Amino acid sequence: MIWVRSAWSRWLAASSAVAVLHLLLPLGFPRGIVYVCVGFLSVAVMLVGIHRNAPSSRLPWYLLTAGIALMTVGDFLWSWFELVLRTDPYPSVADVVYLAAYPFLGAGLLMLARARGSERHPTAAIDSLLVSIGLGLVAWVTLVAPALRDPELDLASTVVGAAYPIVDIILIGLLVRLLTAPGARSTASVLLVSATGLLMAVDALFQLSALVPALEENVLLLDAGWLVAYALFGAATLDPGMRLMSERALEPEQRKGRQRLMLVGPAVFMAPTVLVVQLVLGGAVDVWAAAVAAVALTVLSLIRMARMTRWLEEQAQSLRGAADTDIVTGLANRRLLVREIRDALAAPRARVALVLVDVDRFSEINETFGHRIGDEVLIRIGERLRTLAGGAGLVARPGGDEFAILFRDVPGSGTAMNLAQSVHDALARPVRLDDLEVRVQVSVGLVVAPDDGTDPLDLLHRGDVALSTAKRGSRLPARYDASMSSGSTLAPSLGGTLLGAISRGELVLHYQPIVEVSTGRVVAVEALVRWQHPEHGLLTPNLFIPTAERTGVIGPLTRDVLDQALRAVAGWRADGLDIAVAVNLAAQNLLDPEIVSDVRSALERHGLPASALELEITESSAMSDPERALEALDALERLGVELAVDDYGTGHSSLAYLHRLPVGRLKLDRAFVGGIAQDRASEAIVRSTIELARHLGLSVVAEGVEDDPTFAMLAEMGCYAAQGFGLARPGPAAGIPAVIAEITRTRAPAAPLRRDGVPAPRAAAAPAPR
Structure with a gap:
């Protein structure tokens, strides 16, 4: 493959050098033999390239090879007539062979354009016709018409002289179609376009040489141009990118539209341009030719605009449909x-x-x-x-x-x-x-x-x-029902007064005991914030916490909650209640660079050790920005506070990810806990979670415990602690010592619950892992 990738450049350099240097050879057999040999060698190189690169469709390349082979045979016949028979080779059977090569070249170019998907564009063929007609008018004015009016030319010379420009113009139209076909440009495509373009340019200069004396004097220099064109055809087949030219491409890129405009735009204005040039030069004016070309160009332009307009309308309709459709299900969005x-x-x-x-x-x-x-x-x-x-x-x-x-x-x-x-x-x-x-x-x-x-x-x-x-x-x-919206319609109106409510002391905390399952002892309380609103009464957090997060008030709110909770714990500990308090953190708290210093300051202000505080985070808050959240949690753990994952099971629920977090406790969501006594699937989930957490060194707190069977099953599973309405409802700080005293007075290891939430004696259970 390395040889193939570099072969085209080595071939092109060597053959182009020979094409130029052969002009230094004396006229006659030496120059003619070298010329024909380079042509046949180019054909051989094309066959080698097709064989080695093996494109998916070889026929277009074989047609191009056949076209160059016929041109080389024409070169041989031309040299034979000129050097051996000593007769004028123009016109002759050599021209018949030359002209026979163009259908093969044209067919090859057309097949490559169609293989790339040019027929998908609604104006591909029209663009080719526009360019062909525009250049055809130029060819008529500069080559065909003068040849028809020249009395010194015989019929054969006139026919051959008119045929060359016609086939060249057709070939240029097909080249335009290839240029505007979909897909990115490869080295092979550039080489092929260059080869065809150079071939057409040298043909045109040869035809003009009969009319322009300066060209006629240097007509032999055109031989080098034809040989370089042959070499370019060979180089195009040697490049591996030629395989892409035989494969269907994606939809045209936007830059193809600009290419079309650059190619087609000048052709549309060719008729008036030719008339102006003829009038300025003072020669014969081909009014009828310009008129016919103008009509044809105008009609094709109108057809092109109509088809393009229809295509744009279809695309707009398709886009409107896509804008109204869900991409996954195909339903309305x-x-x-x-x-x-x-x-x-x-x-x-x-x-x-x-x-x-x-x-x-x-x-x-x-x-x-x-x-x-x-x-x-x-x-x-x-x-x-x-x-x-x-x-x-x-x-x-x-x-x-x-x-x-x-x-x-x-x-x-x-x-x-x-x-x-x-x-x-x-x-x-x-x-x-x-x-x-x-x-x-x-x-x-x-x-x-x-x-x-x-x-x-x-x-x-x-x-x-x-x-x-x-x-x-x-x-x-x-x-x-309208009653469902009482809270949801109230929430937006609270945002503007929430910050003032914090400064006015309207936020209050209720506390819910967390009971160690194995001993029935209250080990902590969870602080639950409420808003004692002067107009709407006691508001639950779901009505104002989302607003606090959206408005950036969550930071001051959290600091206020920390201060109240730790003040309450300090008072309880002063009265002999050695318990901790759990406070919830929002996702924005974990991204707050001041969160660690806020926690440290609150602990120092109330003279409490870090172990008196447990901070609860949700799975979703830890995943909102994992790296920054992990950095904050690591700093909080180094401070010495206990970290817990709240509502476990409702978010990402990845124990593998939790292993990365410096947490010591999982709070299992009530959605799993509430049904373990009736639902075997819920029981299996809770049991497996407790077991997996134990292996990770984590303790589990079950939320939503509301009856005896649930509490008993948690004890049997080895769950560390539990909380819920069946144990105690949340209440103000002033009433917590009495609630704890009532539980402590009647507690026993793994005590069952009465309906009033007070434990009764039960057998001992295994101690918690942490």
Whole structure:
């Protein structure tokens, strides 16, 4: 391959040097023999190149080789007539052979252009015709017409003299088609275009030599031009890039459009240009030739513009379709869904139902089976919904793992609820992918217009609110109700007053005990922030924490929570309660360069050791910027505070990744814990998580413990600690000592729970790993 890559340049340099140096040889046999030998050697080199590079389609290259071979045979005959028979070789049978070569060259160029995909462009052939007609007019004016008017030329000379420009013009048109074909340029393509262009240029100069005395005196110099053209054809076949010219290319790049304009633009104005030049020079003016060419160029230009306009309209339509279509499922996207909702509500007495579907825990499907299977699941869900909706509804994928079905002309709310239930039922069946069966759970929300609103964006938002309600409830379809939005509509109005609320001391903390399962002892409390709003009462964190994160108030809020929590712990410890406090950190806290100093200052201010504080992070917050988060967590661990992953199982759930984090504890999400007494799958997940965490040196705190069987199973599994309403509800700092005293007074190892949340005696369990 190295030989082939360098062979074309060595061949071109050597043969071009011979082509020039052969002019130094005396006229006669020496020069003629060298000339013909270089021609036949070029043919041999072309055959070698085709054999060694083995293009996928060899026929175009064999046709080009045949064309050059015929030209070389014509050279031989020309020399024979001139040197042996001592007769004028023009016109002669040599010209017949020369002219026979052009169809082979033209066919080869056309096949290469078509192999590259030139027929896909709607104006490829028209561009070639435009250039051919424009240059044909020039050839007519400069070569053909003078030959026809020359009384000294016989019929054969006239016919041959007219034939050369015609075939050259046709070849140039085909060369234009190759130049504008799709695909990147290779060395072989440059060499081939150069070879064909040089061949046409030398032909034209030879024809002009009969009319221009200066050219006629140096006509023998043109021999070097023909030989270099032959050498370029040989070099093109030696370059390995010639294989690409026989293969179908991608769609034309934008620069091809500029190339077309540069080639076609001058041709369109050729008729008036020729007339102006003829008038300025004062010679004969070929009005009819210019008129015919002008009409042809104008008609072709109009056809070209019409076809290009139609092609652009098709592309615009395709782009509009792509802009309205989800790329994965082929369903309507959010943009089209909003437009369809607006159109549906514009009809008189319109009544529509919008059913929103969310695939629960879809990220676990992606992580378990890969994104390709995840995409297939989404496609199958979309197909089921499309089958269910039929022609009565529009199925869309607004984004992520969410789908929407818009039903028009819904008679009433009862019918709408039935539709939502049928959607829920249709997706209850497992999704089968070849040999794989994937079970999915969905939540379904419903809004009805105009009952629940008339603005498409409001309807989508309220549908999301209904979805959230369905997720938190029994997972049955949930119809939107105004009460669902009381919190969501309140949240945006809180952003402007949150910072002031911190300075006014309106944020308060409630604390929930964390009980060691093996002993029933309270080892810590979790600080849960509330906002004692002067107008809206006690607000839960879901109403203002997202706003704090969006507005940058999360930093001051966290500092206030740390200060209150550690002040409470300092007071409890002063009263003899040796417990720690757990405080939640948001993702932005981990990216705050002051977080470590804030924690250190808070501990020092209240005279507490670092072990009195546990900081809880979520999996998603640790993954928002892994490197910066890891840097902050390492610094916090060096400070001595305990680190825990909160809501484990709802995010990335990667124990391998957790191994990189300096955490000592996992807080298992209530979604897994709440069902372990009834659901064997949940039990298996919790048991395996506790076992894996133990091997990683991590302890597990189970959240959402609400009954005796759950607590008992956690004790049997060796879980370190638990918290939940079944143990104690969150309460103000002032009431925590009494709650702890009540638990401590009645506690026993692994004590079962009474319904009032107070432990009763139970047998001892194994100690926690940490």
